[in-house]
Amino acid sequence: xxxxxxxxxxxxxxxxxxxxxxxxxxxxxxxxxxxxxxxxxxxxxxxxxxxxxxxxxxxxxxxxxxxxxxxxxxxxxxxxxxxxxxxxxxxxxxxxxxxxxxxxxxxxxxxxxxxxxxxxxxxxxxxxxxxxxxxxxxxxxxxxxxxxxxxxxxxxxxxxxxxxxxxxxxxxxxxxxxxxxxxxxxxxxxxxxxxxxxxxxxxxxxxxxxxxxxxxxxxxxxxxxxxxxxxxxxxxxxxxxxxxxxxxxxxxxxxxxxx
Numbered sequence: 001x002x003x004x005x006x007x008x009x010x011x012x013x014x015x016x017x018x019x020x021x022x023x024x025x026x027x028x029x030x031x032x033x034x035x036x037x038x039x040x041x042x043x044x045x046x047x048x049x050x051x052x053x054x055x056x057x058x059x060x061x062x063x064x065x066x067x068x069x070x071x072x073x074x075x076x077x078x079x080x081x082x083x084x085x086x087x088x089x090x091x092x093x094x095x096x097x098x099x100x101x102x103x104x105x106x107x108x109x110x111x112x113x114x115x116x117x118x119x120x121x122x123x124x125x126x127x128x129x130x131x132x133x134x135x136x137x138x139x140x141x142x143x144x145x146x147x148x149x150x151x152x153x154x155x156x157x158x159x160x161x162x163x164x165x166x167x168x169x170x171x172x173x174x175x176x177x178x179x180x181x182x183x184x185x186x187x188x189x190x191x192x193x194x195x196x197x198x199x200x201x202x203x204x205x206x207x208x209x210x211x212x213x214x215x216x217x218x219x220x221x222x223x224x225x226x227x228x229x230x231x232x233x234x235x236x237x238x239x240x241x242x243x244x245x246x247x248x249x250x251x252x253x254x255x256x257x258x259x
Contacts, residue, residue, distance in 0.1 A: 007039045008212065015055050015213035019220025023063035024228045025181060025236055026162020026188070027243030028056065030250060032213075033158070040206075047206060049158075050199030054210035057192035059217030060185055066225040067182035077173060078183050081143040082190040085151030089194030092155025105255045109248060112160050115167050116244045119237070126170040126177040127233055134172050142172055147187060154191040155198075160247045162188055166240060177233035177240060 014035035022028025032055065036048040067073075119125055134142045146168045154161035165187050169180035199205055228236050 008209065011035055011039050011209065011213055012216045015059075015216035016220040018056075019059035019063075019217035019222075020224040021220075021239070021243060022056070022059060022162060022188070022217075023066075023181075023185070023221035023224030025177075025240035025243050026166055026184060027160070027247060028059070028162070028217075029158055030243065030247055032056065032217075043206070044204070046199065046202070046204040050196065050204035051206045051210045051213070053192045053195045053199060054205050054207070055213035055217045057189055057196065058214035059221040060189040060192060062218040063221040063225040064182070064185035064189055066222065067185055067229070070229045071179055071182050073179065073183055073186070074173070077139055077143040078186050080140055081147030081183075082186050084144045084147030085154070085187045086190040086194040088148045088151035089155035089191035090197050092152040092157075093195040093198040095156060105251055108157065108160060109251045109255060112163070112244055112248050112251065115163065116241060116248065119167070119241060119244070126175070126180065126237055128176050129179065130174040132172065132174040139173070146172065147190075150187065151191050151194065154188070155195045159251060160244070161191065163240065163244050163247065166236075177236040178228060181228060181236050181240075 014031050018028035018030075018032035018035075020028075021031060029052065033048070033052050036043075036052055037045075040048060132139060146165075150161055150165055150168065153164070162184055165184035166177065166180045169175045169183045170177060173180075175183065196205075228239075
C-alpha cells in the first residue's frame with residue numbers, strides 16, 4: 001500500500017482526529033481502533049492493537065511535551081503513577097488471551113456512566129485546583145495504585161482509560177481538568193510503551209502504517225493540546241463529557257447491540 005491508497009488515507013485521517021481528541025480529554029482509541037479493524041479486517045486483533053499503540057504513543061508524547069511546557073505538574077505523584085502504569089500495562093497486555101473481555105465490558109460501562117453522571121452533576125468539578133482528597137502521607141501510594149490499576153486496564157482492555165485517568169487526577173488529587181489531562185498524557189504514554197513491549201517483539205505491529213499514523217497523530221495532538229491550553233479546563237471538561245458519553249454508547253452497543 002501507499003500513502004495514496006484509500007485505506008491508508010482513511011487511517012491517516014482517523015489518526016489525526018484520534019490524536020486531537022486524545023490530547024484534549026482522552027478517548028482517541030474510540031476513533032483509531034475501530035478504524036483499524038474496519039480498514040484491515042484480515043489482520044489479527046493483536047496486530048491492530050499493536051499498530052494502534054505505536055501510533056498513539058507518539059501523539060501522546062507530543063501532547064505531553066506541550067502540556068509540560070505550559071503547566072506545572074506534581075511530578076512526585078505523576079512519575080510513580082507513570083512507572084506503575086508502565087509495568088502493569090505490560091501485564092495487562094500479557095493476559096489479554098486469558099481473560100474474557102465480555103465480563104469486563106458491563107463493569108466498564110457502569111463505571112463510565114458513574115463518571116459521566118458525577119462530572120455532569122457537579123459543574124465546579126475540575127474547574128479549578130483544590131486540595132487533594134487524599135491525606136498527604138498517602139498521596140504517593142494512591143498515585144501508584146491509580147497508575148497500576150489504570151495501566152493494567154489500558155493494557156488489557158483500553159476504552160476509556162484516558163477518561164478514567166483524568167477523572168482520577170481530578171477526584172483524588174484536586175487537579176483541574178487542564179492539569180489532569182496533562183498528567184493523564186504522561187500515564188498514557190507509559191501504558192502505550194508497556195503494551196508495545198509485548199506487541200513489538202512478537203511482530204504484532206504494522207511498522208510502516210504505524211509510523212505514518214503516528215505522524216498524523218502528532219499533528220492532531222499538537223492542535224488538541226494547543227486548544228486545551230488556550231481555552232482551559234472548561235474546554236477540556238466539555239470534550240471529556242462528550243467523549244465519555246460516546247464511549248458509553250460504543251461499549252453499550254458492543255455489549256448488547258450486536259448478535
